[in-house]
Amino acid sequence: MLPSIADFLFVILFIYLALPKGGIKLLQDADTGYHVRAGEYILTKHLIPKYDLFSFHYPNLPWTAHEWLSEVVMAIVHGTFGMTGLVIFFAMLIAGFYCLLFRVLLKYSNNIILPLVAVLLAIASSQVHWLARPHIFSFFFVLLWYFCLDYHQHGIEKFIWALPFAMLFWVNLHGGFMAGFILLGAFLVGNIIQAISSDGEARHKAKKRCCQLINITALCIAACLINPFGYHILLFPFNLVGNKFLMDHVSEFISPNFHEPFIFKYHLLFLIALLALTRERARGSDLLLILGFTSMSLYSSRHIPLFAIVTAPVFVRQGDALLNSCSGRLADFVRDRGKLFFDIAYRAIPLIWPFVVVAAVAYYAANGKIEHRFDATIKPVAATAFLLREPLKGNMFNNDEFGDYIIYAAWPKYRVFFDGRSDMYGVSLMKDYFKVTDVETGWEKVLDSYHIEWIIFDANSVLSRVLLENKDWRLIYADKLANIFVRNTSCNRALISRYSNVRPVPQEKNEIIAERTI
Numbered sequence: 050m051l052p053s054i055a056d057f058l059f060v061i062l063f064i065y066l067a068l069p070k071g072g073i074k075l076l077q078d079a080d081t082g083y084h085v086r087a088g089e090y091i092l093t094k095h096l097i098p099k100y101d102l103f104s105f106h107y108p109n110l111p112w113t114a115h116e117w118l119s120e121v122v123m124a125i126v127h128g129t130f131g132m133t134g135l136v137i138f139f140a141m142l143i144a145g146f147y148c149l150l151f152r153v154l155l156k157y158s159n160n161i162i163l164p165l166v167a168v169l170l171a172i173a174s175s176q177v178h179w180l181a182r183p184h185i186f187s188f189f190f191v192l193l194w195y196f197c198l199d200y201h202q203h204g205i206e207k208f209i210w211a212l213p214f215a216m217l218f219w220v221n222l223h224g225g226f227m228a229g230f231i232l233l234g235a236f237l238v239g240n241i242i243q244a245i246s247s248d249g250e251a252r253h254k255a256k257k258r259c260c261q262l263i264n265i266t267a268l269c270i271a272a273c274l275i276n277p278f279g280y281h282i283l284l285f286p287f288n289l290v291g292n293k294f295l296m297d298h299v300s301e302f303i304s305p306n307f308h309e310p311f312i313f314k315y316h317l318l319f320l321i322a323l324l325a326l327t328r329e330r331a332r333g334s335d336l337l338l339i340l341g342f343t344s345m346s347l348y349s350s351r352h353i354p355l356f357a358i359v360t361a362p363v364f365v366r367q368g369d370a371l372l373n374s375c376s377g378r379l380a381d382f383v384r385d386r387g388k389l390f391f392d393i394a395y396r397a398i399p400l401i402w403p404f405v406v407v408a409a410v411a412y413y414a415a416n417g418k419i420e421h422r423f424d425a426t427i428k429p430v431a432a433t434a435f436l437l438r439e440p441l442k443g444n445m446f447n448n449d450e451f452g453d454y455i456i457y458a459a460w461p462k463y464r465v466f467f468d469g470r471s472d473m474y475g476v477s478l479m480k481d482y483f484k485v486t487d488v489e490t491g492w493e494k495v496l497d498s499y500h501i502e503w504i505i506f507d508a509n510s511v512l513s514r515v516l517l518e519n520k521d522w523r524l525i526y527a528d529k530l531a532n533i534f535v536r537n538t539s540c541n542r543a544l545i546s547r548y549s550n551v552r553p554v555p556q557e558k559n560e561i562i563a564e565r566t567i
Contacts (some may be wrong), residue, residue: 058305063141113281139180238337313356443503493521524548
C-alpha cells in the first residue's frame with residue numbers, strides 16, 4: 050500500500066530530521082540544554098523556579114520560566130531516551146505538524162496541488178527556526194486557533210469553545226500564546242467591519258459572532274492567569290518586544306536578511322501576487338492576519354513559521370478562486386490532475402507508513418545505530434570536558450552560546466556569566482557583556498566588577514586575541530573552537546605552570562567571529 054501524500058510528507062521530513070545529518074540542525078542552538086536542566090530541576094524539586102538557577106549573579110535574578118511545562122516534557126523525554134530520543138521526539142513533532150497542516154489545507158480545496166504547494170512553501174520558509182525548543186508546540190496551537198476560528202466564521206460554533214481550555218496548556222508551554230490573541234483580534238475586527246458594512250441576516254450573524262469572540266477572548270485571558278506567574282505572564286511578551294536593545298542584539302529577534310538566499314521573501318512575493326491576481330476579495334480577517342504576521346516576520350525572523358502557518362489557508366482559498374476563474378488547457382489540466390490526485394489521496398490508509406517509519410527509527414536508535422549529540426565543531430564540548438577534569442575556581446566569563454552548553458554539560462558544578470535567556474539578564478548586564486566581548490574602553494573594569502577569575506570564549510574572536518597578548522591573563526586550554534584563560538595571579542601559579550606549553554590553535558584566514566549579536 051503506497052502512502053498518502055500527507056504520510057509521504059511526514060516520512061520524508063521525519064527521516065531527514067531524525068537521522069544525524071538533519072538532526073544536527075535541531076541542536077544548532079544550545080538553548081535545548083538549559084531547557085532540559087530546568088525541566089529536571091522542576092521534576093526533582095517539585096518547584097517552578099522564579100529566580101535564576103544557572104548563573105553566579107547575586108542576588109539571584111528574577112526569572113519568568115514561562116516555558117516550564119515544555120521544559121518538563123523535554124526533561125522527561127531526555128531522562129528516558131537521552132538526547133537522541135529528544136531529537137527524534139522533536140523530529141516527530143515537526144514532521145507531524147506539517148502532515149497535519151497539509152490535511153487541514155485539504156479542507157479548503159478539492160485540488161490537491163494547491164495545499165501541496167502551500168505546505169511546501171511553509172516548510173521551506175520555516176526551516177529557519179526548526180530547533181529542539183519549546184516554540185515547536187506553538188505551531189500546533191496556532192493551527193488549532195485558525196481552524197476553530199475559521200469554522201466559527203462559517204457558522205460551526207462548537208469548536209471555538211475548546212480554545213480557553215487549550216490556552217491553559219499553551220500559556221504554560223510557550224510565550225507564543227500571544228499569537229492566539231492576535232488571531233482572535235483579527236477575526237473580531239473582521240466581524241465588526243462586516244457588522245457595520247452589511248445589513249439583514251449577515252449583519253445579525255456578524256454581531257452574534259462578535260459577542261461570542263469577545264466572550265472567548267475573556268475566557269482565554271482568564272485561562273492565561275492559571276500559571277505560576279499570575280498576570281505577569283500577560284505582560285512578559287510585551288516587555289520582551291518592548292525591549293529595543295534586546296530586539297536589536299539577539300539574532301533570532303533581528304529582521305530577516307534578504308541579501309541571503311531566503312525562501313521567505315519568495316513566499317511573501319508569491320502571496321502578494323496571488324492576492325493581486327485573484328478577483329475574489331479575501332476576507333477582512335484574513336487580510337488583517339496577513340498584514341499582522343507579515344509585519345511580525347519582517348521585524349523578527351523567529352515569526353516566519355507563524356506567518357507560513359497563518360497564510361497557508363489564505364493561499365489555498367485564493368489560489369482555488371484564481372484557478373476556477375481561469376480558462377484554457379493549462380488550467381483544465383491543473384484542475385483535472387489536482388482532483389484526480391485528491392481522490393487517490395483519500396483512498397490511502399492513513400498513518401500506517403508514519404507508524405512503521407517511527408518504529409524503525411526508534412529501533413535503530415535503541416540499538417545505537419542512530420545517535421544525536423551537540424556538534425563539537427560549534428559547541429565547546431572538548432573545552433567543557435577539560436573543565437570537568439580540571440576544576441576552576443571563581444566566576445567565569447563566557448560566550449552566551451557556550452553558556453547554554455555549559456549549563457547542560459557542567460551545571461551545577463559551574464555557573465555561567467551569561468546564556469540564551471537574554472530577557473532575564475536585562476539591558477545593563479547585556480551592555481557589560483558586549484563591552485567585554487567588543488573589548489571596549491573599560492572592559493577590564495567590568496571583569497573586575499564581576500570578580501571574573503577565568504574566561505572561556507571563541508578562539509577566533511577579538512577578545513581571545515587581546516587576552517593572548519595581555520600579561521594579566523594566561524591561556525591554559527585551546528582548541529579550534531574555544532580558549533580558556535585564567536588570571537595571572539599567585540593563586541593560579543601552579544595551574545599556569547602545568548599548562549605553560551598550551552598554545553592557541555591556528556585559525557583559518559576568515560573573519561573574526563562577530564560577538565555583537567547574541
